[in-house]
Amino acid sequence: MSDPRTVLAYAGVSALGLCVGSFLNVVAYRLPRECMSVAGPRSRCPRCARFIAWYDNLPVLSWLLLRARCRHCGKGIPARYPLVEAGTAALFVATAAWTLPRAAFADPLAHGADWGVAGARFLVTAALIALALIDYDWEILPDQITLGGLALAPILVFAAPSLQPTPVIDDWTIGGRVVGEVLGPRWTAVVHGLLGAAACGGFLWTVGFLGSLAFRKEAMGLGDVKM
Numbered sequence: 001m002s003d004p005r006t007v008l009a010y011a012g013v014s015a016l017g018l019c020v021g022s023f024l025n026v027v028a029y030r031l032p033r034e035c036m037s038v039a040g041p042r043s044r045c046p047r048c049a050r051f052i053a054w055y056d057n058l059p060v061l062s063w064l065l066l067r068a069r070c071r072h073c074g075k076g077i078p079a080r081y082p083l084v085e086a087g088t089a090a091l092f093v094a095t096a097a098w099t100l101p102r103a104a105f106a107d108p109l110a111h112g113a114d115w116g117v118a119g120a121r122f123l124v125t126a127a128l129i130a131l132a133l134i135d136y137d138w139e140i141l142p143d144q145i146t147l148g149g150l151a152l153a154p155i156l157v158f159a160a161p162s163l164q165p166t167p168v169i170d171d172w173t174i175g176g177r178v179v180g181e182v183l184g185p186r187w188t189a190v191v192h193g194l195l196g197a198a199a200c201g202g203f204l205w206t207v208g209f210l211g212s213l214a215f216r217k218e219a220m221g222l223g224d225v226k227m
Helices: 004-030 061-065 080-099 102-106 108-138 143-159 179-215 222-226
Strands: none
Touching: 004 080, 004 102, 004 108, 061 080, 080 108, 102 108, 108 143, 143 179, 143 222, 179 222
16 A cells, blocks of 8 residues: 555545445435436535535535535535445445455556456446435335346446356356357356346245235335346
């Protein structure tokens, strides 16, 4: 960590996590409300409806400088906002530290592929945070995230096969040849991921179906299956 490049890389990941966390607060608030768009307009105070200036919308820092109150109306700003921002940053840093080789921090340009994999993991982490927040508030898992993720996941895995380990399919053979050798690493990862998704989704659907029969009411929504 004494290498300035390593410190800078960690600082960049933290800053990215803070900004993404700020956006996730917007997603969690607006996405379940069909009358609102995640893309715009810019944020307002939910109490006085005044637009929030960019300098009052800096992750964590603005909340501290404003002493957790709106500049215009003086109403309190929930601590959840900076906690989500800081928590997202912490998860991004932990994800990077856990998945990236140490050399990738000292020389990021020489490890572009590794950072690409980390970026995909950041994306999945952000989606799960958004789903957790929305599920906590509304007890729903929006299709925009679950179905969007379902479509995007095979693309991410194809682009970065190391995202999807293949311990099961690597043992299978076709005509005496290992599946991984026949399909190649990218398609092997995609096939293994789809099989895993089908198995996990099918298991949850079965649990929900049996629970509905047992309790004579819906035991588990399809949102969980899609997630």
